[in-house]
Amino acid sequence: MKKLRIGIVGCGKISEERHTKELATNPKAELVVFCDIVKERAIAMAEPFSADICEDYREVLVREDVDAVFVCCYNNMHAQISIDAMNAGKHVMCEKPMAISTELCERMISAAEQNNCTLMVGHNQRLVPSHIKAREIICSKQYGDVITFRTTFGHRGCEYFSHGGLSTWFFKKAYSGFGACADLGVHKADLIRYLLGEEIAEVSAFAGTLHKRNDKDELIEVEDNAICLLRTESGKIGTLTASWTYAQEDNSTVIQMADRTMRILDDPMADIQLVDRDGNIEKMWLGGIQTNKVQFESGIPAEFVDAVLTGRKPIATGYDGLMGVKIIEGCLESARQGHTIRLK
Ligand SMILES: NC(=O)c1ccc[n+]([C@@H]2O[C@H](COP(=O)([O-])OP(=O)(O)OC[C@H]3O[C@@H](n4cnc5c(N)ncnc54)[C@H](O)[C@@H]3O)[C@@H](O)[C@H]2O)c1
DSSP states (O other), rough: OOOEEEEOOOOHIIIIIHHHHHHHHHEEEEEEEHHHHHSSHHHHHGGGGGGGEEEHHHHTTTTTTOOOOESSSOOHHHHHHHHHHHHHEEEEEEOOOSSSSSHHHHHHHHHHHHHHHHHHEOGGGSSSSHHHHHHHHEEEEEEEOOOEEEEEEOOOOOOGTTTGGGOOOOGOOHHSSSSSHTTHHHHHHHHHHHTTTTEEEEEEEEEEEEBBBEEEBBBOOOOOOEEOOOOOOOOEEEEEEEESOOSSOOOOOOEOOOOOEEEEEETTTEEEEEOOOOOOOOEEEEOOOSSSSSSOOHHHHHHHHHHHHOOOOOBHHHHHHHHHHHHHHHHHHHHHHOEEEOOO
C-alpha cells in the first residue's frame, strides 16, 4: 500500500494532541520529519517514531522522502510555509485560520493550482458527527427552510491549551494576525457556510479586548471577544460569537427552520435536539465534540491522507479557508469602521 510521507512543521499543542496521534495510527501515513524552531519540541515529538528533526522548515521541503507537510505553526507563517511547500511540490494541510489576510489565502490557492498540489485547511468542525447530521437534516428540507441561526465558540482562552501560557503568541498581533474572532470565530464562519451551503454576503460586528491580560498584566493586542451579525446571499440572518473569556466552553449552534428548532451541541443532554412547535423534543447522541480538555479523533489527518492518495478534493479546501478568513476580516473591519461591510 502506498503511504503518504509527512513532515510536521510546528510541534506545538495541535500537532501533539491531534495530528501526530492520528497520523501515528493511520496505516496510510508515515511520519518522516518533525520541525520546530524550539528544537526540544521537535525532538520530543519525533522520538516515538524514530523520525528526523530540524529547526528550519526549508530543510523539510528539500527532502525527497516527504510528500506532504502539516503547517501547524503561528498564524503569520501559515502562508509563507504553505506556499514554499507547494512550490517544492509538497501537498499541504494548513491549520486554521488559513492565513492572516485574504490576499495571502489567495496566493496559497494560486500556489496549489500552479503546482497541482492538494491544499486542505484544518476546519475540523466539518467532520464532527453532529455537524454532518445537522447538514443532512438542513439539506433534506424535511423541516422547511432555515430562517435564522446563532453560532458560538467561546472558552477560557488559548493560553490554557497552547504553549507559552500568558506570554503566548496568540496574544501578539504580529504572530496571530487576529484574536478570538479568527481563532474560534473562523471555525463557526466555516461551519455556517458548510451547514447552509451558501456564502455570507454581509457582516456587521462589535469586537474588543474587554478583559484578557498578558504576562505583563497589559490588555492583549488582539480582540478577546467579537459578536457578529451575518447575512447570507439568500437573506438568512444570524449571529456568530467568539470569545476567549467564557468561564465554561460553549461550542453550540442553533438553527431555526420553519418547522423545528435544531440545537446542536447546545445541551449536555443530547448532541442534537430537534424541538417542534409543541415543545416535543427528538434527541440524538452522536459522540460530542472535541474540547481542549477532552480530545478525540478530529478526522482531519485521515481526511487529508485519503484526499491526497486518491486525488480527490478534501472536505475543507483552500477556497473554504479563504472564505472563512474573508468573513472574519469583514467582521473586524466592520467593528473598526462602525458600519456594515458587504463581502465581495
Ligand atoms: N483546528 C483546531 O481546532 C486548532 C486548535 C488549536 C490550534 N490550532 C491552530 O494550530 C496552529 C498552532 O497552534 P498551537 O495551539 O499548536 O500553538 P502552539 O503555540 O502550542 O504551537 C505552535 C508551535 O509552532 C512552532 N513554530 C512557530 N514558528 C515556526 C516555524 N517558522 N517553523 C517551525 N515551527 C514553528 C512553535 O515553536 C510552537 O512549538 C495555530 O494556527 C492555531 O490556530 C487549530
